[in-house]
Amino acid sequence: MSRVHDMGGRFGDGPVEVDVEDAPVFKEEWHARALALTLASAGLGQWNIDTSRHMRERLSPQDYTAFSYYEKWLAGVAGLLVETGVLTVQDLQTPEADGGCHPLAERRLSAERVAGVLASGGPSDRASDVAPQFKPGDKVRTLTHAGNRFVDGGHTRLPSYAAGAVGEVVLYHGTHVFPDRSAHGLGDAPEPLYAVAFPATALWVIAEDDGDEVVLDLWQSYLELAS
Amino acid sequence: MLNFGSNDVQLCGTPKFYWNSRGVARRVTGMAHDDPHSDDPHHAHAHLPPDPALRVKALETILTKRGLIDPAALDEIIDIYQNKIGPQNGARVVAKAWSDPAFKAQLLADADQVLREMDIYGRQGEHMVVVENTPETHNMVVCTLCSCYPWPVLGIPPAWYKSDAYRARAVREPRKVLADFGITLPEGTKVRVWDSTAEVRYLVLPMRPAGSDGLDEEALAALVNRDCMVGTALATSPGDLAGDTA
Incomplete structure (x- = not known):
């Protein structure tokens, strides 16, 4: 029931290829262009960060594995533009065609607005009437199966490796937009978000070191009190 | 038919130039392809050139022509993340x-x-x-x-x-x-x-x-x-x- 992006704990990837500290920020010019184009397109306001992540996650396992980071971004933004109806597949096939002005053109991100937009960001905390059920120090258990409860195969931020595990709440982050709903047009549905620390021994068949921990940020809906 | 030359792109954002055939174009596209993924958004990228540098160029061209992105804004975003942050x-x-x-x-x-x-x-x-x-x-x-x-x-x-x-x-x-x-x-x-x-x-x-x-x-x-x-x-x-x- 998982998707290809949910790779935490997976075996077989080999060593991390460390690039030097002063490597260029963008290795290729098109990397920079892909990033900027994605951010500027998001400025049209037709999707949010959760729909955007979910679009990349829905790439086929073959594409996801074969694509470099910015190729995934490009595939993601192309998919979002088509899915939200901003562009058609025909538009993509005929880049030189003269499609004319778009109704959303008035939302275009201008160069003058860029610095302000990037500096203000997009906070995900929202007021919520869902009361926090847990506090730091509480032992909590994650859902037995990671997965979206509203849409089959939908977006979720509970990684498979952390499903069905008992950990301890270490931080309360306040109430945040719930991605499992937000990714699917089901509203922000903000709810309490916690940092939960899991002993490595609770997550892995053979822990690398018994004293080590992994901390995940988890929404209240993913958790129940562990007695 | 209206002709949007390069100068006309500057007019993008003025409501009178809404392109009212977009919906029609979309429906035609849906029928015009044998590719089973043609309407599948997570395969949308397959309709762009395979080389990623050309792919991003194609997208930038389309979005710029339609008045949806400003290439100067892309330059600004790149400058900020390359040189300032x-x-x-x-x-x-x-x-x-x-x-x-x-x-x-x-x-x-x-x-x-x-x-x-x-x-x-x-x-x-x-x-x-x-x-x-x-x-x-x-x-x-x-x-x-x-x-x-x-x-x-x-x-x-x-x-x-x-x-x-x-x-x-x-x-x-x-x-x-x-x-x-x-x-x-x-x-x-x-x-x-x-x-x-x-x-x-x-x-x-x-x-x-x-x-x-x-x-x-x-x-x-x-x-x-x-x-x-x-x-x-x-x-x-x-x-x-x-x-x-x-």
Whole structure:
């Protein structure tokens, strides 16, 4: 029931290829262009960060594995533009065609607005009437199966490796937009978000070191009190 | 038929030029292809050129012609992340925390407030938490589900951070991953890996290196490399500074 992006704990990837500290920020010019184009397109306001992540996650396992980071971004933004109806597949096939002005053109991100937009960001905390059920120090258990409860195969931020595990709440982050709903047009549905620390021994068949921990940020809906 | 030449693109945004055949075009497209994925948004990329450089160029052309993006805005975004926002921001924060105990206490208690005051705030760093390395605990940050990273303090993530190997392995075998970076932790130090599964972004406050007594904030900032703020390196020792051969 998982998707290809949910790779935490997976075996077989080999060593991390460390690039030097002063490597260029963008290795290729098109990397920079892909990033900027994605951010500027998001400025049209037709999707949010959760729909955007979910679009990349829905790439086929073959594409996801074969694509470099910015190729995934490009595939993601192309998919979002088509899915939200901003562009058609025909538009993509005929880049030189003269499609004319778009109704959303008035939302275009201008160069003058860029610095302000990037500096203000997009906070995900929202007021919520869902009361926090847990506090730091509480032992909590994650859902037995990671997965979206509203849409089959939908977006979720509970990684498979952390499903069905008992950990301890270490931080309360306040109430945040719930991605499992937000990714699917089901509203922000903000709810309490916690940092939960899991002993490595609770997550892995053979822990690398018994004293080590992994901390995940988890929404209240993913958790129940562990007695 | 209206003809939108290059000059007319400037008119984009004026409502009278709405393109009223878009819906028709979309329906025709749906029928015109044998490709079973032709209407499948997560295969939309297959309709663009396969070479990624050409692919991004094609998208930029389409979006620019339709008045949806401004190439000058793309230049501006690139300039900001290439030249203005990067690990030098995080290094300033760390050097100040090493120098000023009251600042460090504030930073650990409410990083958002402190970073706003330093004008180091923004996209992909809206909710910051700073975690302190000590002889007892070494912190390390990953995003196993995508590549979440604290942009305002560290800039755009390096390739290794976005790699499958790092994403897959950092949570299960952080010590072997640290070995890939040439780091071996002292006996008795536990590892705490932070998997960035929400919109909270984590910055590691590394331990101040030995031999750095008496250095001012600027000299200290030079010891703060990017990777030590992700937790895959230690701060640079003063004697190991590149170019410090005099």
